[in-house]
Amino acid sequence: MGGFLSWWDGVELWLTGLPFVAQTAVVMPVVLALAYGMAVLLDGALGNGIRVLRRVRHDDEDST
Structure with missing residues (x-):
């Protein structure tokens, strides 16, 4: 876990050092992919x- 957290800290530092437009170009594909995945799920x-x-409701109507 420590290795992952260290890697993530490096990614954050790299990302915050980029200009705004470059940050947007890097982050938006990831955010859009996550949003699409959540929408599909x-x-x-x-x-x-x-x-x-519907199946339960239909079964209830048949039994009455």
Whole structure:
């Protein structure tokens, strides 16, 4: 863990030393990739949740 934290400190120092435009060019692809990944995961989870709720609701209507 100490090695990772030391590496991360070096990355932070390097990134904060860059001009603003270069910081943006480096950070934005990472942030956009993370946001896209989270959107895909949430979309899948919510889609499956809705599918399960519809199935449960449909089963309840059939049993009455």
